[in-house]
Structure formats: structure tokens, C-alpha cells
Amino acid sequence: MTICQRLMSLGVLGAALLLSACSSGPRGPVVYVRTPPPPPLGERHMMAPGPDFIWIGGYQRWTGAGYRWVPGHWERRPDRHRRWVAGHWAHNRHGWYWVEGYWR
Numbered sequence: 001m002t003i004c005q006r007l008m009s010l011g012v013l014g015a016a017l018l019l020s021a022c023s024s025g026p027r028g029p030v031v032y033v034r035t036p037p038p039p040p041l042g043e044r045h046m047m048a049p050g051p052d053f054i055w056i057g058g059y060q061r062w063t064g065a066g067y068r069w070v071p072g073h074w075e076r077r078p079d080r081h082r083r084w085v086a087g088h089w090a091h092n093r094h095g096w097y098w099v100e101g102y103w104r
Helices: 004-020
Strands: 053-056 059-062 067-070 071-076 086-091 097-101
Touching: 053 097, 059 071
Parallel strands: none
Antiparallel strands: 053 071, 059 067, 086 097
């Protein structure tokens, strides 16, 4: 293989990696589940422990054998300009998968 062919194959590989990183959809290793998650449970929570705390709601977690409820909790905001984007279950042609929540 010539140097030009090697550089071209590296360029194609790099472009493919870039496109896959920029595409929408699940990030990282994904576990697909065939059955949809049950609806979220209603949660009651007390007042925030302080002004810089927000409530992170609970969610249905896949255990490999079924869904299990993970209760919500209070979390300190990293800074006053950050907002919590809640995790959620999404669906595509492969099945249901969990999208983690994150600070934006």
C-alpha cells in the first residue's frame, strides 16, 4: 500500500469516526430492551435542603431481568447558570434505551 493510499484510508476512517460522534442517538455502550418501561412513579419530596439544590426525579432502571424504580434525590447545582436535563427512555428500531441526564 502506498503512502497516498494509507493517508486516504486514514482520512476515510477519521471522517467515519467524526460522523458517528456527531450523529444523534445514544452515546457510549447501549443496552436495548424489548419491553417499554413502566410509567414513572409519582414522587413526593420535602423542601430543598438549600437554595442551590434541585430535585432529580426518579426513573425506571433496567436490571437485565426487569425494571426497578430508582428514587429521586436532591442534588447541589454545580453553579447557578447550569440546568438539569432529565434522563429519559428513548426508542429506535433496536428497542428501548436509557439516555442519561446531564447538567447543561
